[in-house]
Structure formats: C-alpha cells, structure tokens
Amino acid sequence: MSTRPDNTHKFVRTHPSWSVWLRRPPVVALSFALLASYAVFLLPSAETESSLLFYLNINLFILYVLFCTGNVLADGKKPESLKMLVALALIAIMCWLFYRYSGAEWHRLREFFFNWEKLQGKWWILWQGLEVTLLLAFISGIGSVLIGLLVAILHTLHSPTLNFFLRVYIDVFRSIPMIVIMVFIFFALPFMGISLGSIVTTVLALSLGYGAYATECFRAGIESVHTGQLEAARSLGLSRWKTISKIILPQAFPVVIPPLTGILVAMLKDTAVASIVAAPELLKRARELYTSETNPTPLVAAALIYLMVLIPLVRVVNVLENKLGKKRSR
C-alpha cells in the first residue's frame, strides 16, 4: 500500500472570502437589525426640505437595503421560504419609501383611481369597447395567419425573385411601428382619395403588420422539418402541394403554434393603438369616459379589463412553449 502525498495545498483557499462570512446567520441578523435602526433613527422625515444630503441619505438607505436582501437571496444554502420573505420585505420597504417621499397626494388615491361611483351605469360602454377589441383582434388574427401561411408557403418555392419581394414585405412591415402604419392609412391615404373607416384601417394595419411576424414564425416552423422528409415525399411521387399539405405543414404546426399564439396575444394588445384612429375599442371608450367624467378611474378599469383578458392568454402561451420545449428535448 502506497501512501498518497498530501494534496490539500493544491485546493486550499488562497484569498479570504467575504461572502462566506457575510452569509452566516448571526451576521445576517445583525445587518437587518442595523437596517431597521437606520430606518428609525437616520432617515429624514418626509417634510424635511429637500437637499443634497436628503437624497444622499435616502439613496444610501436603498443601497443598504439592496445589500442586505441581495446577501440573503444570493445564498444557495438558505431556504426558499426565507428568501421569499426577504424579497417581499424588500418590495414592502421600496413601496413604503415611495409612499413616504414621492410627495404624491395619497389620501386622494381612491377618489382619483378607484372612484367606481363614476362608472355606475356606464360599464356597458367599456364592455362594448371590449367587444370591439376582441372582434378586431379576431378578424386581424385570421388575416395575419392567412398572410403568414401564404407568404411562408411561397417562400418554400425558393425563387430568388419572389423571395426578394417577400423579404421586402416582411422587413418593411416589421420595421414600421404599428401606430405609424395606422396613422398613415387613416390620415395620409385620404389625400389620395382612399378613405378607409377606422375599423377597416385597424384590421388592415394589424393584418399586414402581424402577418409579417406570422410569416417568420411559419417559415421557421417549415424550416424545422428535416429536408429528408421532403425528399422522401417527393421520391414517392407526391406533388409539391401534397408534400406541403400532408407532410410539411402537419409537422410544422406543433412547432409554430406556441410562438404564433404569442404573436396573436401581442396583436390583441396592439388593438389599443387603434384608439388613435378612433376605432371604438376598449381604450378609446375608456378615454371618452375619462374626458366626460374628468376622472382617470375608467382608464384604471380599462387596464384591469385588459389584464383579465390577457393574463390567462399569456399563461396559455407559456404552457404551450413549455410543452414544446419538453417535446424538443426528448
């Protein structure tokens, strides 16, 4: 039996590690105690006249808060429940600082933002707006998917001339902001004698704009199908169209659906831009109420309605993407 030489010196720490020391529970507890005393004794009161020292003091406090919480959150050995608690505390402290030092008229918060009495008997206006929003999104969604599918299939013909023009379409409509497309169609085209209503303008702009995104999405899906599939289909004598419809698209769709859903959700959000061309959708109706009631509560209500509709959809996109990820990694 041979004796192994002592190799400890090869791996031993050569410089001191502050982080290890800082993350010991007593040190963490002490730093939080210091944080609390800082808040109680050293923070200025809200009424203090603003000065450089005033802002410096608050900024130092914020830095210290971030240091203390970061020290806990970055420690892999601490339990997740403790980290969650510390994270919530961080958010609470930040909110409290904002509440105390922003100078906003907090006592009027309810009167301005949550004045539901102002909306009494007028909710139907918002619901009507939501209906228009959903209708716009539905029609434009169909439009953009059809455009995307068509352009992506044309792309598989690999004709350089055709591809050049498809590329121009995709790049142009992905580069122009949606609001510019809408404003151009609605306010500029009438000079040429082309007057489109606000609904038609919105559907056209959303379909063309998001059609360009959908195209990229379908193209990626089609390209994800192995060329061997195409060769196998062609060698069996399947025509180009049969190959696309029976072999390529069925395999591309599962790949396309998650990102395409994401694009459609983004389009649903962008229907709000249509309020600029006076399409009577949700945001437009909320702004009308905001003007007539001279109160921002309708805007808050609109935001909440958008949330209610979109949060579930965003979750759906997430689930779809995770499913695809699992399928791919299999």
Add this chain to the structure above:
Amino acid sequence: MNDAETMIEVVDLHKHFKDLHVLRGISTTVKQSEVVAVMGPSGSGKSTFLRCLNRLEEPSSGHIYIEGVDILAPYIDINRVRTEIGMVFQSFNLFPHLTAIENIKLAPMSVRKLSDKEAVDRGMALLEKVDLAEKADTYPEQLSGGQQQRVAIARALAMQPQIMFFDEPTSALDPEMIGEVLDVMRNMAKEGMTMMVVSHEMGFIKEAADRILFLVDGEVVEDGTPDHIFNRTTHERTLEFLSKII
C-alpha cells in the same frame, strides 16, 4: 434503348454543385431484374448519382432513360416517373406524425387514388412481408432503426415501383439490425426487382448483386461482377479501397 429489357440507361451524366464537379460523365445501363451495387470512397458521388436518377438532384447535363423514356425532357411529369422508382434512404425518413400503416398508405391514396381499404390491404400485405404486421399502428419513434427501415421499404414498395433505389440503407443502423434489413432486400432481389444499391455490405453484395459499379471522383472506374471486383481486379484505386473496407 430499344432493348425492352433495359430499365435504366444513363448517358454521359454530369452534375455540378457550384464549382464542384461531382459527377463527371457517368454512362451505364441497368437491365430488368438486375441488382447493381454502387460502391466507392466517400465523396465519390454515389449518392448524388442515385439521386440524379429520380431527379431529387437536377443533373447538369446528360441523358437519363427510365424504361426507354428520356426523363429530362420538358414534357415529363417527374412525379409520375418517381412513382415508378421507390427510394430508401440512409436516415429512413419516415413521416414522424404518421403511424407505420399511415406512412405506407399515404402515397398510394393521394397519388394512385386508391381507396382507404385498398391502400390498407396493400399496406398490411407489405408489412406482413417485412415481418412488421403487428407494428402497423405504431409511430416511427417507437420503432427500432431496423424496423423503421423495413417500414420505409414497405412504404416505397406500396407504390408498386418497377425499380428500387437504396441509398446506404444500413449505414445508420446498429450492427444487430443490419441483418433484418438485408434479408428483406435479398428477398426483393430474388423476386426479380430491379435494384440499385449504394452500400458497402460486402456479404450482401457478393450474394445478391449482379454487378458492381465502382465510382471514384464522379467517374465509373470499374464495372463488373462481384466476383471480378472482389477477387480478380487489378485496378489500383479499387484495390486500395477494398483493402480499407475489409
């Protein structure tokens, strides 16, 4: 070309990929029921040659006659030509979204316009033949490589082609699965199918092939019986290649 027995006639076939001259004037004929093995070192153009013959690759120049018809002529519908030529690929290329039987019946139904029942009957008979009848409703990803390749052969046969091309059909298989695929091919050869096989399976070629085309750098350097190529050749490149693969 007037010989009724000639299935494939290739005259001075050239293929360029941009600057690369892959096929440099290949001429050969394949008779009915003949089994021709195509061998050669990697990069010699074996696969490209085979893929040119059903125009998966477009030949740059030359003539290809299938059953006496010039398939490079402008009035030819290549899809109809391809229904006469079954092709089996190195990587199987089964359609992953379809079951084995759906893979097989797809082309007969959408190209030959068979009814579902006829196509399924034909497909089941072929699965029986490749010994996979019990796997009819299985998706490709649940089949082993050897099973997938046998389904791929059945899929090609379902179009009732006159000619079968095999492009390295056993190269992607684990060693213990090669035998089952070669058995199927052997049976096809016995039944009189005209076959062109890119392969280096010496045992199979010795036993089943009538002729070997030996390709180097896009040219046919030797064309002879397996016995001649394996035992009596004096060609330098052939000997060098054979010494490497045995």
